[in-house]
Amino acid sequence: MLTAARLGAAALSAALLAGLAAGPALADSPSPTAAAIPDGLYGKSDPTYDGVWRQSLALTALTAAKVTPADSAVDWLTGQQCEDGGWPSYRAPGAACDPKTEDSNATAVALQALVAVGGHQPAVDKGLQWLKANQNADGSWAYNPGNPGDANSTGLVVNALFAARTDPASIAKPGTGGAAGKNAFDGLARFQLGCAAPADQRGAFAFQPDPAAGTLAPNTLATAQAALAAAGGHLPVASSVHADATAKPLACADGSAPATVPHAEAGEAVSAYLAAQLGSGDGHLTLTTPGAEPKPDYTATAWAALALVQSGHPDEATDAVDWLEGQGATWTKNGTDAAATATLLLVGQATHRGDAALTGQLTALGPAPKAEAASTTATPAKKKSDGIGQFWLIIVGLLIGVGGGLLLSLQRKRNPKL
Template identity: 75%
Template sequence: MLTAARLGAAALSAALLTGAAAAPALADSPAPTTAAVPDGLYGKGDPTYDGVWRQSLALTALAAAKVTPAASAVGWLTGQQCEDGGWPSYRAAGAACDAKTEDSNATAVAVQALVALGGHQDAVDKGVQWLKANQNADGSWAYNPGSPGDANSTGLAVNALFAAKADPAAVAKAGRNAFDGLALYQLGCAAPADQRGAFAYQPDPATGALAPNALASGQASLAAAGGHLPVATTARADATPKALGCPDGAPAAPVAHADSGEAAAAYLSAQLTAGGDHLSLTTPGAPATPDYTATAWAALGLIQSGHPQQATGAVDWLGKEGATWTKGGTDAGATATLLLVTQAAQRDTAALTAQLTALGPAPAATASPAAAATQPAKKSDGFGQYWLIVVGLLIGVGGGLVLSLQRKRGARP
């Protein structure tokens, strides 16, 4: 018999399978609240199925915006971790941990948030160990341990490994590593040309066939490109993503990891162009509707893979549709995701940072408006620091020469 938590997990899995928005889309729904919103949590909606998810995304985005969150916000997230290292979607205050309710998605985003915040290495290490312990024998991860794997959960787990500097190629079960697990869901040369590079949520249970899924393709693309949250890469290919090469007679083998990110970028770029700069949720018997979450992850994957130009239209579209997606800035998970995309695209983030900050406890410290508006900062290669030192020395030498001349002039009769 399914518990309420397991029913929630099943509902989420069903939503992912049909291409519906993931946990962020379930956040802050207008339905009556069934669990009290604890102090320190971002957002006012029922946290039962997405508390850790939205908190982790919010803390990750705010850390990238140089906002120091309140201790209560960080303490709530660390307090949700169970002794074995995993996180459930939500655990009420004082409730005991139940291994059956821990899930890979919550654990993966929590690990990325704590890495972004810094200073929580023990919790990060325990989270990574939980992910390693609950990897499937085929290299994949399921939403709940013991279930068949899926592309979304596997991609998120790989994101967490990258964030924690744990090589996914070295994280393996029964000889199958994390990249092998991710490759299980990517369509390769056996698929029609316009589907190659896409990810399926799971293989068809009856036939084993893979069908492109918008959300799976978007979320898994960030892992395929070697990234994690927050996306802060400065790599630029400045070229159209290269579609998967499939010469005549090529074997229908899994997509090699070296080609995975570029193949996903090519597929997503084509889908965004065809779809008016966004991906759509398609449900049998119903008209297609915009999928904000899938579009956001697609943009993150494209930027990570070095194709920010191909993400520009999606970023613009998300900006225009942001009020609808975030419910006027009241949905913490959606607002945090939109902020992460805006940061990755190096757009002005001041307004979104303020909106997200207002959804939680007052922060301990905030960056200056100018600094917050230009996050994330590019990674320094050390040249800037040396240049400042050189300039300082030149100024010092110049100042000394001027002072010496003035003294000589003053000594003249």
């Protein structure tokens, strides 16, 4: 939980950010070859690889915080959409769309942002059509179309389908011979470890099956991001009704367990796996990269917390949220990393820990929202009200003076010595 001292420090940081919003030192210093930061975009670092991602998260988080983003911020996101409906990670001003650069992740989070903001149904419909057109035959999605699917991308697309009120079970490529194809839930299920896996791995997601053996191995970020989809959620995550005190591990009976995890059990199974991982990891998940020292995975921990809340187990997310808040300044680079700041804010909102200072930090990383612009135009009315107040103050003062004079005159009549 945030202590009073940390709240004060965060508020001070937000105030400084608000006063220096136009300064170049607010975020990571871009590399010498970094693209110029477009107007309307949140964050000051090079947007080449995450422009649409961080913009979408920022718009989603701020809208959930009851902040109305500037038109320029929303226009920037809609302006990144290609004619065929997909989004690239980033498209430089004036650059033509290249279908090879459009990706499912950017498209999925952009759709969730536009649904949250509202009023952009044509763009949402085009994005949905792009996702449908680029679904693999096995029901999954790849980062870039034409490649094998992966759990992260498939999970994010399922999130977008839920946000757009589209049943993932209805999204499927036609099968051979007119048969029904694999739907989005089928695509997600092919990455989840079931009863054939060791007990402590059941419910986890692999990024992709092993190319040679087809086996599945748990992947931290894939599990955390796919879990929200398995639990039937999307961004922003609203607190759900409490389920059982602890998530139930996948029930496996010898000789009768299905080859894949049934969709009805997928969310609970991955929640049990994540809760166990967080419990053994002091409240956070760990990133393990071959040849590198293990280190805390902030992003995976945040998505795990969101998934646990969505699945009805917010209590099991408490330690993770506490850990994220304690590490917030490091992860968000003191509120200057737009994607991290937005994600942390989304976690706080889902767990009823809305942070005004964090909202202020994120707001300061982009154009002034409409609410601030409205307060500026309201200044003349405030001055008029102040003038009326001063007028009445003068009248009251005069009345008091007149009354005092009359009282003194009466007293002198009664007592000539006065």
